[in-house]
Amino acid sequence: QKEVEQDPGPLSVPEGAIVSLNxxxxxxxxxxxxxxxxxxxxxxxxxxxxxxxGNKEDGRFTAQVDKSSKYISLFIRDSQPSDSAxxxxxxxxxxxxxxxxxxxxxxxxxxx
Amino acid sequence: DAGVTxxxxxxxKTRGQxxxxxxxxxxxxxxxxWYQQALGQxxxxxxxxxxxxxxxxxxxxxxFSGHQFPNYSSELNVNALxxxxxxxxxxxxxxDQRGDSNEQFFGPGTRLTVL
Numbered sequence: 001q002k003e004v005e006q007d008p009g010p011l012s013v014p015e016g017a018i019v020s021l022n023x024x025x026x027x028x029x030x031x032x033x034x035x036x037x038x039x040x041x042x043x044x045x046x047x048x049x050x051x052x053x054g055n056k057e058d059g060r061f062t063a064q065v066d067k068s069s070k071y072i073s074l075f076i077r078d079s080q081p082s083d084s085a086x087x088x089x090x091x092x093x094x095x096x097x098x099x100x101x102x103x104x105x106x107x108x109x110x111x112x
Numbered sequence: 113d114a115g116v117t118x119x120x121x122x123x124x125k126t127r128g129q130x131x132x133x134x135x136x137x138x139x140x141x142x143x144x145x146w147y148q149q150a151l152g153q154x155x156x157x158x159x160x161x162x163x164x165x166x167x168x169x170x171x172x173x174x175x176f177s178g179h180q181f182p183n184y185s186s187e188l189n190v191n192a193l194x195x196x197x198x199x200x201x202x203x204x205x206x207x208d209q210r211g212d213s214n215e216q217f218f219g220p221g222t223r224l225t226v227l
Contacts, residue, residue, distance in 0.1 A: 036218075045218070046216070102155050
């Protein structure tokens with residue numbers, strides 16, 4: 001079983017729709033949960049991070065972490081064509097052991 | 113504030129050759145991690161350097177080695193290149209400190225093609 005599972009299927013949505021992405025994980029040591037956005041042929045850009053369980057909102061983006069279920073989600077409200085990118089979930093354990101374990105990523109296309 | 117920078121941008125090598133990739137961390141950061149991202153995959157952790165020492169290592173062979181300099185910049189070396197080493201190599205920097213922030217910031221990557 002991989003440490004982080006992210007269904008890598010592409011996702012096409014009309015502009016204004018809600019995008020819902022999720023990942024599951026198996027390593028109970030993970031405490032930090034991140035979402036990165038990656039444009040084609042570029043490095044990943046940190047979008048949001050959450051420490052432990054809970055929700056975090058930043059503008060149109062909401063990240064949720066449920067450690068009891070080992071499940072994290074990212075929601076994008078009022079999606080825009082500029083949101084078209086690959087979204088990668090990533091997670092790491094406590095300070096001092098912060099190698100990031102990534103999911104495979106979801107390619108999101110927002111159609112005008 | 114300069115972000116993470118990497119050089120070169122692109123590189124083409126042949127099997128069996130050796131390659132060196134370079135990374136300068138974000139200003140104020142002291143920890144550098146390297147990742148390999150194959151096409152269509154998420155980044156895979158190679159190793160992390162802190163205080164000029166390799167602190168953590170992922171599941172990569174000894175052909176992959178690195179170095180960190182006193183100014184916190186870092187190099188990734190790959191020997192005896194294989195076709196399967198073709199990938200985007202990403203450098204990420206962070207600040208080694210306790211607290212709730214464990215953020216890593218990535219550079220644009222070096223795209224290595226092995227022919």
